Amino acid sequence: MPVSDDMISALIDLNRAGDDGLVAQLTSQLRSLIAAGRLAKGRALPSSRRLASDLGVSRNTVTYAFEQLAAEGYLAASHGRRPVVTVDGGERIKGAGATASRGRAAKPQLSPWAAKLKQTDWPMSYQASLRPLRPGHGDFREFPDEIWARCLRRSAVRAAKRELGPINRIRLCEALAHYLATSRGVRATADQIMILPSAQAALTLIASVLIAPGDEVWVEDPGYPGAAAAFRASGAHVTGMRLDEQGMLRTPGLAAPKLIFMTPSHQHPTGRLMSLARRTEFLRSSKPGKTWIVEDDYDGEFHYDSRPVPALQGLDAHGRVFYVGTFSKAMTSDIRLGYLVVPSALVGTFEIAQRHIGLVASSHIQEALAEFIADGHFLAHLRRLRRLYHARRDHLVEGLARHLGDVLTVEVPSGGIQLVARLKRGRADQAAVKRLVDAGVETRALSSLALGKPRDHGLLLGFAAWRENEISAALRTMASCF
Ligand SMILES: Cc1ncc(COP(=O)(O)O)c(C=O)c1O
Known part of the structure; x- marks a missing residue:
């Protein structure tokens, strides 16, 4: 039913305490009234002065909303004239507007993976602000912000003169190869290291390159939900392996999987440490080229009681192990940097896949981090x-x-x-x-x-x-x- 000028303001409900600004709210509500056909094509809206006064907002708020709707093609606005609706609710944006006007939205056809996403509460169930004793975080208040800011600034200044280079910055890859060799026993050359926006991105990349629908993947149970999610997204059949006091157990009698995901240095969530003997057993039973192992060393920087057991990757002589790490625990989670050490036979494929999927980290941040490490601040x-x-x-x-x-x-x-x-x-x-x-x-x-x-x-x-x-x-x- 068409609405009068008085009714327009009555139909608009602005929430002054809401997260969205008043302009965004007003734009969206006017757009909905047009899309629903309640403000019909040819209808002149009240002047910005009148609507502002009726709604108790500034005239600028209304003017900006009108300008936005004019830019989107919903209104024709010219100086000194009341804006006019230029579209029919039924004709514009057949999907959104038309179905809204009938009150029944067509169900979007999601992929089988996305359709299942809502069933898990990971990782969105936490409150917005960090509260004690939320797991999975380091103390970002301890982060040396000033030093990091200097590294970022220098990197930004240098960037202006930098030529386009590799997406995985060589300085950072070399610094990481050295750090991982000395602290974790990882054996890798700099070209095997990919710098990604997170550890989760590394899992997505591995899944995209290696997993075909129906492939068997083993994960720890209980374990890190992001791993099962990444492999399922590529169609894997994911099986949970039990744990004992040494972490993941191999269930006897199962056929070898395509991939095994594990957190041997601190099993997530139990914190158990996988013994050297168990690591060797997993390696021995994983046939090179048939079964890949993904070692997620998400918080491997933090050992308190004993010298850390060397990474599984460093024990592997046949290039079967991917090593995944993140800077979100030791630096801050919003630095958005993780890394992946790729078996040398797969480096070329992974580099191409990295570009195609677009899992590329900012060169500015990579260079700043390379400097932060080289100057000894990281250690x-x-x-x-x-x-x-x-x-x-x-x-x-x-x-x-x-x-x-x-x-x-x-x-x-x-x-x-x-x-x-x-x-x-x-x-x-x-x-x-x-x-x-x-x-x-x-x-x-x-x-x-x-x-x-x-x-x-x-x-x-x-x-x-x-x-x-x-x-x-x-x-x-x-x-x-x-
Ligand atoms: C076991 C494990 N792996 C990977 C990640 C993901 O790290 P990122 O934030 O770099 O994606 C987490 C995050 O909590 C984790 O607990």
Whole structure:
């Protein structure tokens, strides 16, 4: 039904506290009224002065909204005249406008993978602001912002004179090859290293290059949901492998898979360390060229109790292992940099795939990071974080024993940034997480990380991102919730 000038303002509902600005809200609501046919073709809208006064907003707000709709082709606006609707609700944007006017939206046809996305709560279920004891984060307040800002500035100045170079910046790849060899025992030349926007991007790239629909992929169960998601997106059949105290177990009798994903230096989420013997066993049973192994060393920088066990990649003499790492734990998560060490036989293919999929990291940031590493800031920052996180882990472990020893059993990880506390009684970890979140403590339910039927029930608690007084306060809240 057409609407009068008075009704237009009555139909518009602006939320002054909303995240979208007033111009965006007004533009969108006028657009919807046109698309729904309520403001018909040829209809003159009220003047910007009148609409602004009716809505109690500035005249500029209305003028900007009119200009936007004119640019989109919904209105004809000329100076000193009231804007006129130029389209019919039914005729414009057959998809959005027309179906909205009938009140029933056509269901978009998603891929089978995307259709399933809503069924998992990963990774969107956290609150927007970081709260204790959210797992998976380092303490970004400790990051040397000033030094990093200087590296970024120098990189930006140099960029103006830089010629187009390789998408994986050589200086950074060389610095990383050296760091990974000395700290993790990774054996790789700089050209085997790809710099990507995240570790998750590395998994997507591997899945895109290697996985065909129906291929078998093994992952840890419970494990990192992003890995199963990446491989499923390429059509893999993903099977969860049980864990024992050394991490992932090979289920006897299963046919060899196309790919095995594992987190041997700190199993995600339990923090267990895979022994040398178990690593060798996985390598021995993975036929070169038939079964690939993806070693995700997402927080391998943080070891507290013993010298780190060398990376599986460095033990492999047959080029079967991909090594994945990220800077989102040791630097900040919004630096958006991860890396992938590719077996040498696949380097050419991966470089082409990287360009095609567009998983390319900014050269500015890569160059800045190369300088940050070369000048010794990265190692100095890691040494500092290791000391801090070690103390925070111990503080959380002691506090859990003191305040919650009768309800939770703690598995002390030898490194990493989070730990698992299992429920001594019952399986209601998701209900416990909800209670804790309502009280201001964020955790993740262990059962929510299970691929199949959950075998373990407990809480995944982050310690690295939180100062000792924050951990103590969270523990008191937890104690009052249980
Ligand atoms: C085991 C594991 N691998 C990979 C990632 C992803 O790291 P990024 O932020 O670089 O994608 C995470 C993130 O929490 C993780 O826990």
